[in-house]
Amino acid sequence: MKMVKTGLISLMLVFILGLNGYSQGYYEWGDPFPLTDSLSDNSNPSMYLIYNTGLYMVWEKQIDSVSTSIFMDNILDADPPQEVLSANGVLYRNPQIMNANYYPNCDSVFFLIYETNENGNIDIYFKAYMTDGSFLPAEPLVTTPFDDYQLTVGQIDYWDGGGYFRDAALYIRNDSLFARNLMRDGWYIYFDDEDLIDSSFCSSPVALDNYVSYLKEEDGEFHIYHSSCNNSGNWGAPQVMYDSADCRNLDFSLHYGNLVWSAYKDTTWRIMTLDLFGGETYTYDIFKETPFYPAALGLIIGVKSWWGESWIATPFPENDLDEIFMTEWAGVSNFLNFSQSGTMNRNPHFFIGEPTNYCQYDYLVWESFRNEHWQIWASKIIQCAGSVDEIEDDQRFISTYPNPFVHETTIEFTLDSQSDVIIEVYDNKGTKVSSIANQSYDQGEHQLRWNTEGLPAGVYIVKIIVEGKIYSSKLIKKR
Numbered sequence: 407m408k409m410v411k412t413g414l415i416s417l418m419l420v421f422i423l424g425l426n427g428y429s430q431g432y433y434e435w436g437d438p439f440p441l442t443d444s445l446s447d448n449s450n451p452s453m454y455l456i457y458n459t460g461l462y463m464v465w466e467k468q469i470d471s472v473s474t475s476i477f478m479d480n481i482l483d484a485d486p487p488q489e490v491l492s493a494n495g496v497l498y499r500n501p502q503i504m505n506a507n508y509y510p511n512c513d514s515v516f517f518l519i520y521e522t523n524e525n526g527n528i529d530i531y532f533k534a535y536m537t538d539g540s541f542l543p544a545e546p547l548v549t550t551p552f553d554d555y556q557l558t559v560g561q562i563d564y565w566d567g568g569g570y571f572r573d574a575a576l577y578i579r580n581d582s583l584f585a586r587n588l589m590r591d592g593w594y595i596y597f598d599d600e601d602l603i604d605s606s607f608c609s610s611p612v613a614l615d616n617y618v619s620y621l622k623e624e625d626g627e628f629h630i631y632h633s634s635c636n637n638s639g640n641w642g643a644p645q646v647m648y649d650s651a652d653c654r655n656l657d658f659s660l661h662y663g664n665l666v667w668s669a670y671k672d673t674t675w676r677i678m679t680l681d682l683f684g685g686e687t688y689t690y691d692i693f694k695e696t697p698f699y700p701a702a703l704g705l706i707i708g709v710k711s712w713w714g715e716s717w718i719a720t721p722f723p724e725n726d727l728d729e730i731f732m733t734e735w736a737g738v739s740n741f742l743n744f745s746q747s748g749t750m751n752r753n754p755h756f757f758i759g760e761p762t763n764y765c766q767y768d769y770l771v772w773e774s775f776r777n778e779h780w781q782i783w784a785s786k787i788i789q790c791a792g793s794v795d796e797i798e799d800d801q802r803f804i805s806t807y808p809n810p811f812v813h814e815t816t817i818e819f820t821l822d823s824q825s826d827v828i829i830e831v832y833d834n835k836g837t838k839v840s841s842i843a844n845q846s847y848d849q850g851e852h853q854l855r856w857n858t859e860g861l862p863a864g865v866y867i868v869k870i871i872v873e874g875k876i877y878s879s880k881l882i883k884k885r
Contacts, residue, residue, distance in 0.1 A: 438785045444777035451771050451782050453757035454503035461760050464501035476501045482760055496524045502559040504573050513537045521557055528553040554579045560613030576611040576618055583608040587639055603633050604644045614658045627652040654697040659716045660756040662704025668697040691739045703756040719754040730754055730772050735882050750775040804870055810882035820851045828871040858883050
């Protein structure tokens with residue numbers, strides 16, 4: 407299925423636009439659709455948006471028991487997928503994309519970074535994708551006599567104050583965690599020397615901004631550690647983030663930056679999230695006897711929300727098959743069968759998608775067993791950035807309760823002084839459905855009831871304008 411790209415994203419009024427509902431409860435997510443064929447095994451997808459260029463997906467395709475190739479597709483155009491790497495008896499695996507188009511006067515678009523055993527052990531190579539649609543020859547990034555694996559890429563631009571942009575490639579060798587930063591010095595683009603971040607019992611690195619988080623084995627359990635990269639490009643000493651339970655399958659929440667993982671608590675495996683900056687943890691009301699493989703998607707940058715307000719997706723058994731289950735809405739604990747495929751599913755991940763109508767799509771991508779092969783499937787949702795004034799005083803933001811609600815909810819806000827206040831509500835298509843207030847209110851706390859009789863169930867956004875400043879909150883009306 408192909409889509410056509412439109413427009414550029416910009417900051418505007420906070421509201422969340424929706425697609426036609428996939429099933430009861432999922433008012434915002436579109437119907438799942440395949441991204442690859444089902445004629446061979448397709449796995450390990452990674453998706454990356456290059457603005458004004460395309461939404462690129464790279465993945466592995468199984469050739470035979472000892473050979474895998476890497477394919478690429480710009481899913482926003484009508485061109486067929488392109489085979490990038492293939493050789494009999496060689497494994498090309500775990501493809502990742504690192505942005506390269508921010509370099510002035512450089513005709514590279516991105517770097518495809520991947521693992522391969524073409525030298526006998528597992529090494530890491532990269533290929534530059536150019537503006538004319540071609541790839542340059544492969545170059546070694548990490549080649550040692552040992553295996554280098556569990557490659558992950560920090561895909562956020564980082565400005566260090568000295569004229570550099572930096573992304574990082576992170577990987578494991580002999581249970582130690584290493585990094586190589588992509589740097590720019592004037593016109594010179596290069597990967598800097600290898601940095602050792604942690605020297606023992608490390609696995610599962612994930613990267614966001616200038617942070618890397620990872621698992622570290624201690625006394626038979628895995629705990630969560632992290633390190634940060636300073637303005638000089640040096641990685642700091644590892645710090646423990648969570649060591650209260652055995653942890654597995656660590657990942658970041660897209661957009662918000664909290665961690666999500668599976669933890670062994672109360673004799674079962676649970677899903678947990680942790681706010682990197684506030685240090686708070688949250689445990690979801692779902693459990694099983696084996697570890698979860700969770701992925702998380704937060705609200706888009708610019709939306710003021712509590713740290714745990716994320717969609718969580720994970721494989722979960724139903725009728726002896728692993729379907730993709732997902733929280734019914736961002737920030738709630740109840741999980742529903744999202745994939746509803748009647749077959750096995752695995753490996754969910756969230757990715758940033760194409761801009762549209764001043765907003766952008768986010769994708770949930772996973773692997774589904776179809777036609778006796780693993781096929782890559784996806785669903786997407788529209789989210790919109792906003793001009794929320796990110797001040798520290800939470801009392802200036804909207805509080806709503808109950809939320810979710812059935813018929814009526816209370817909207818509460820607090821004013822530091824007498825102010826003119828406008829309160830409006832928008833539906834999931836951006837249409838204003840209610841004007842609750844447009845008047846002056848005294849200093850102090852105010853509560854207003856909003857009755858939704860006659861409105862359908864779904865997601866709504868309440869907007870408060872106070873002396874020219876905009877504050878917003880998401881409302882969920884249940885059936």
